[in-house]
Amino acid sequence: MLPPPYVGVMSRLRDRWRALVARARRLERRELAEFRAWIETTRNLVHLTGLVAVPLLVAAVTGVSNAVAVVPFVLFPPVASGAFTLFSDPEGRYADPRTFVGGLTAGAVCGSAAAYAAVATGLVAPTGAMLDRVSPLAAAAAVFLTGASTWALDVEEPAAFSTALLALLVPATAAGYLETLVAYVGFTALASAGVAGAFSLWRERLYERRSDVLYRSTERGERVLVPMRGVHEMATATLAADLVPDGRTGAVVLFDLVEAESTAAAKRDLLDAEPPSARAASPDTTTVSESDSDTPSTEETETDAAEVAAASAARLEGVATRVEARSGVPCEVVVATGDTGDAVIGAARETDCDLIVTPYETADGRLSPFVGDLFRGDVDVLVHRASDPDETAWRDVLVPVRRASDVAHEMVEFAVRLAGADRVTLATCIGDSGDRRRAESMLADLAETVPAVETRVSRRDIESFLDRTAPAFDLVIIGASRDRSAASRFVSPPTFERIGNLDTDVAILDRNVRY
Numbered sequence: 268m269l270p271p272p273y274v275g276v277m278s279r280l281r282d283r284w285r286a287l288v289a290r291a292r293r294l295e296r297r298e299l300a301e302f303r304a305w306i307e308t309t310r311n312l313v314h315l316t317g318l319v320a321v322p323l324l325v326a327a328v329t330g331v332s333n334a335v336a337v338v339p340f341v342l343f344p345p346v347a348s349g350a351f352t353l354f355s356d357p358e359g360r361y362a363d364p365r366t367f368v369g370g371l372t373a374g375a376v377c378g379s380a381a382a383y384a385a386v387a388t389g390l391v392a393p394t395g396a397m398l399d400r401v402s403p404l405a406a407a408a409a410v411f412l413t414g415a416s417t418w419a420l421d422v423e424e425p426a427a428f429s430t431a432l433l434a435l436l437v438p439a440t441a442a443g444y445l446e447t448l449v450a451y452v453g454f455t456a457l458a459s460a461g462v463a464g465a466f467s468l469w470r471e472r473l474y475e476r477r478s479d480v481l482y483r484s485t486e487r488g489e490r491v492l493v494p495m496r497g498v499h500e501m502a503t504a505t506l507a508a509d510l511v512p513d514g515r516t517g518a519v520v521l522f523d524l525v526e527a528e529s530t531a532a533a534k535r536d537l538l539d540a541e542p543p544s545a546r547a548a549s550p551d552t553t554t555v556s557e558s559d560s561d562t563p564s565t566e567e568t569e570t571d572a573a574e575v576a577a578a579s580a581a582r583l584e585g586v587a588t589r590v591e592a593r594s595g596v597p598c599e600v601v602v603a604t605g606d607t608g609d610a611v612i613g614a615a616r617e618t619d620c621d622l623i624v625t626p627y628e629t630a631d632g633r634l635s636p637f638v639g640d641l642f643r644g645d646v647d648v649l650v651h652r653a654s655d656p657d658e659t660a661w662r663d664v665l666v667p668v669r670r671a672s673d674v675a676h677e678m679v680e681f682a683v684r685l686a687g688a689d690r691v692t693l694a695t696c697i698g699d700s701g702d703r704r705r706a707e708s709m710l711a712d713l714a715e716t717v718p719a720v721e722t723r724v725s726r727r728d729i730e731s732f733l734d735r736t737a738p739a740f741d742l743v744i745i746g747a748s749r750d751r752s753a754a755s756r757f758v759s760p761p762t763f764e765r766i767g768n769l770d771t772d773v774a775i776l777d778r779n780v781r782y
Contacts, residue, residue, distance in 0.1 A: 307673040309712035317354040328458045345429035353466045364463035370424025375455040377412035378434025379448040381405045489517040492620035499653035507624035508594035518597045608640020615646045627652035650775040661742040674778045678744045688719040696729045747777035
């Protein structure tokens with residue numbers, strides 16, 4: 268047994284070790300979360316796949332080529348370039364496995380025919396290794412035949428011309444030259460078929476299902492926490508219920524914050540007891556006259572807390588009943604003490620909610636500290652600014668975005684849940700000097716995961732575009748721009764702070780990351 272001084276030293280060492288392990292795990296979780304958010308951008312996913320998949324496929328083709336020892340590795344640049352064409356633009360003109368295999372094979376056949384004709388007619392003499400020179404006439408014939416055959420077969424593929432010209436470099440011997448060319452054609456067909464098969468599997472199982480496999484947005488919002496604040500709480504609670512995905516066991520948690528613990532406890536007791544209608548008729552909720560003393564007694568304080576709790580509990584239950592009747596989404600009610608965003612974030616964790624939907628609040632013309640606390644938390648937040656408290660249907664939704672990102676994907680997902688894909692418009696503003704083609708490609712990447720979404724590219728700035736366009740929609744969903752630097756935010760405030768006069772509902776999404 269260790270002497271007492273050493274026991275304390277060992278205890279401190281264990282504590283330090285545990286702290287280091289916990290910090291390393293936090294860093295690991297943070298890096299994984301940031302990587303997942305990064306890869307949710309379609310362009311990043313495509314580039315990363317090309318960076319990894321193409322070298323692996325080329326290595327596989329090279330290994331097989333070395334094993335059979337039929338043709339040298341120099342004959343397979345077309346496979347590498349063709350594979351990169353497939354993976355770098357999976358929705359492009361040449362991203363067709365049939366075209367890829369047919370084009371490369373057709374090029375190999377045409378090039379082999381031109382090479383064999385050149386040797387057979389004596390234009391090129393066989394040397395036992397590679398041809399000592401390439402006949403210009405044979406090269407022209409290979410390109411001509413390739414262009415004509417791929418056009419006729421509708422398998423036009425740029426890499427086909429590479430396989431055609433490389434056939435002219437196949438080792439030429441007096442005996443067995445035809446067999447070597449046939450092997451070249453066969454190996455080209457097999458190699459291209461292998462690459463095309465890998466591409467088809469990747470596109471079908473990952474790329475076309477990336478909204479289900481990769482995007483965290485499709486996992487968000489099954490349980491939604493709604494702080495009951497402001498005059499538009501019913502509209503906000505209804506919006507939250509509409510965000511719960513169909514066919515899932517989700518719920519809306521109506522959350523009330525009170526200042527006194529006694530009031531919170533009384534509310535919790537009431538919510539666990541009989542319905543509000545029964546409580547209203549109960550003699551236990553009678554009022555008590557005020558005391559003549561300046562300092563209320565404990566009994567009076569508890570009675571006042573019970574009265575406040577009864578009224579608040581009845582109000583929450585009434586909202587929950589209306590929301591359930593309208594949307595069919597189950598509603599729960601939770602009461603806690605405090606008046607800060609941190610208390611709401613803590614409640615979201617305790618109730619297993621992954622999204623907070625809260626009414627919009629300002630203080631002295633700026634975002635309120637309560638909403639600011641939520642934006643700095645680690646739970647996704649959707650701030651709802653209602654223009655009409657009686658409007659609880661969002662049939663047409665506009666989603667302006669700056670770039671394809673994890674936030675943009677989540678905004679589109681929420682818009683589709685509210686209105687359906689055919690009633691969602693995805694837009695971006697590029698100004699007078701923006702690249703329209705790049706903007707259209709970016710919107711196409713976002714829209715691919717939810718077909719039927721309309722896309723718009725505007726030359727206007729975002730404020731004038733929304734002033735002109737937003738009134739035709741029931742809701743505008745925009746990002747909170749939390750990824751911008753402090754200097755950028757100082758020069759140009761976030762969009763939601765510059766569009767305060769829109770005559771339509773606005774939802775501001777702040778996507779946070781759990782570490």
